[in-house]
Amino acid sequence: MTSGQASAAREMYLERWRAISDRIHGLVEAARLHKGYPQDSFGRVRFLRDNIGSVLSELRSFRDQSQHALPPAAVIAIDNLTKPTGDLLSMATGQVGPPELRDEAVFATIFQLSTFTTEMASILSNVQWPLRALSERAFQHLQRLIVVDEQFREKWQSAFRSGEVECEKLGAVHLLWHGIWAFKVDAKGGRTDLVYQQPSEDPTREQQYTEGFVLTEWKIANSPEQAGPKCREAREQAKLYESGDLGGTELTAYRYVVVVSRQETPLPDPIQDDGVEYRHINIVVSPSPPSQAAQRQRRR
Numbered sequence: 001m002t003s004g005q006a007s008a009a010r011e012m013y014l015e016r017w018r019a020i021s022d023r024i025h026g027l028v029e030a031a032r033l034h035k036g037y038p039q040d041s042f043g044r045v046r047f048l049r050d051n052i053g054s055v056l057s058e059l060r061s062f063r064d065q066s067q068h069a070l071p072p073a074a075v076i077a078i079d080n081l082t083k084p085t086g087d088l089l090s091m092a093t094g095q096v097g098p099p100e101l102r103d104e105a106v107f108a109t110i111f112q113l114s115t116f117t118t119e120m121a122s123i124l125s126n127v128q129w130p131l132r133a134l135s136e137r138a139f140q141h142l143q144r145l146i147v148v149d150e151q152f153r154e155k156w157q158s159a160f161r162s163g164e165v166e167c168e169k170l171g172a173v174h175l176l177w178h179g180i181w182a183f184k185v186d187a188k189g190g191r192t193d194l195v196y197q198q199p200s201e202d203p204t205r206e207q208q209y210t211e212g213f214v215l216t217e218w219k220i221a222n223s224p225e226q227a228g229p230k231c232r233e234a235r236e237q238a239k240l241y242e243s244g245d246l247g248g249t250e251l252t253a254y255r256y257v258v259v260v261s262r263q264e265t266p267l268p269d270p271i272q273d274d275g276v277e278y279r280h281i282n283i284v285v286s287p288s289p290p291s292q293a294a295q296r297q298r299r300r
Contacts, residue, residue: 013066014124020062021120023055024113031110045103052109056082071129074120081116110226131212131251138178139258139281142171145231147287156285160220160260167260168194168218171283179211184218189240194218203249212249215241216256227265227282231257235271235278254279 027048034044063070063078131143146153159166172194175182183191183200191200194216200206203213217234221227234257242251258281259267267280 013062013069014292017064017120017124020055020058021117023051023058024117026112027051027055028114031107035107045106048106048110052106055113069264071123071126073126073129074123077116077119077123127212127249128251128253131214132254134178134211135175135180135214135251135254135256136279136281138175138180139256139283141178142174143283143287145174146283146285153285153287156260160262160285161279164218164220164260165197166215167206167220167258167283171216171218171258175214175216176210181206181210181213182216182279183213184216184242185237187240189242191241207249209247212251214251214254214256216258216262218258219262221259221265224261224265227259227261227267230259231268231280234259235273237299239273240279255276258283260285265286 030044031048032049059078060082062076063082067075146156156167156170159170172182182194184194186192186199191197191203193200206213215238217238219229219230219234222230238255238257243250253275254277259265260283262285264284264287265282267282269280270280
């Protein structure tokens with residue numbers, strides 16, 4: 001999936017969320033109007049109760065259909081709101097409790113829905129999760145191209161023999177294909193362009209054509225035994241960097257340690273350090289045929 005397709009997928013779930021959010025805002029306004037005219041001769045509370053049930057059902061459907069695209073925090077927020085065991089929701093939808101408490105529960109639930117929309121707006125406006133998903137899709141695409149494209153595979157095998165700098169260059173160009181401008185850290189903690197191997201002090205030009213900026217440290221491992229030390233070395237180098245002036249276009253919560261190897265090499269699980277998650281990616285330049293790789297996965 002290209003960066004344009006990823007943006008389109010995100011826009012689809014954002015569009016559906018906006019429709020749900022508009023319904024919730026409508027409920028809040030209706031509840032406010034009701035409180036201004038407390039005599040309920042026409043079943044206004046029943047109307048609110050029915051719409052609460054409908055909104056909750058729509059939220060559950062939204063969660064089930066979009067959970068793989070939504071940020072994890074959004075899925076958790078929906079689950080916390082819609083869990084069926086809550087007494088408040090049961091009373092608000094008229095399932096349990098005395099009538100006077102059921103009516104009060106309606107307005108308490110609408111209040112919860114209102115605060116929930118604020119929380120979701122904050123989560124969905126966060127650029128970190130979409131940029132992380134885009135980055136990891138780019139790495140997955142890179143590995144699959146190496147598997148299926150002989151010329152592409154030979155190019156990466158040649159880069160592997162030449163060293164880390166050549167792998168960095170090829171990797172950076174591939175990530176840019178997905179809208180990711182990848183950089184590394186120099187000895188002073190500044191950003192360095194992976195292709196030109198030059199300091200990048202002013203990102204204005206790159207911001208015009210990229211979805212986001214991602215810190216990557218590329219290493220070569222000639223054996224599985226080298227992988228662990230190489231990962232530690234890369235993390236120490238990445239720690240020199242302090243987020244600068246890239247604003248909302250930078251993936252600040254995640255950094256990538258990319259280990260290029262001939263064969264598949266086990267790497268550490270993600271490591272949290274000082275508020276940053278270091279994720280380890282293995283790019284294999286001489287991969288086994290897909291059928292053999294699948295057999296190994298089944299034996300694990």
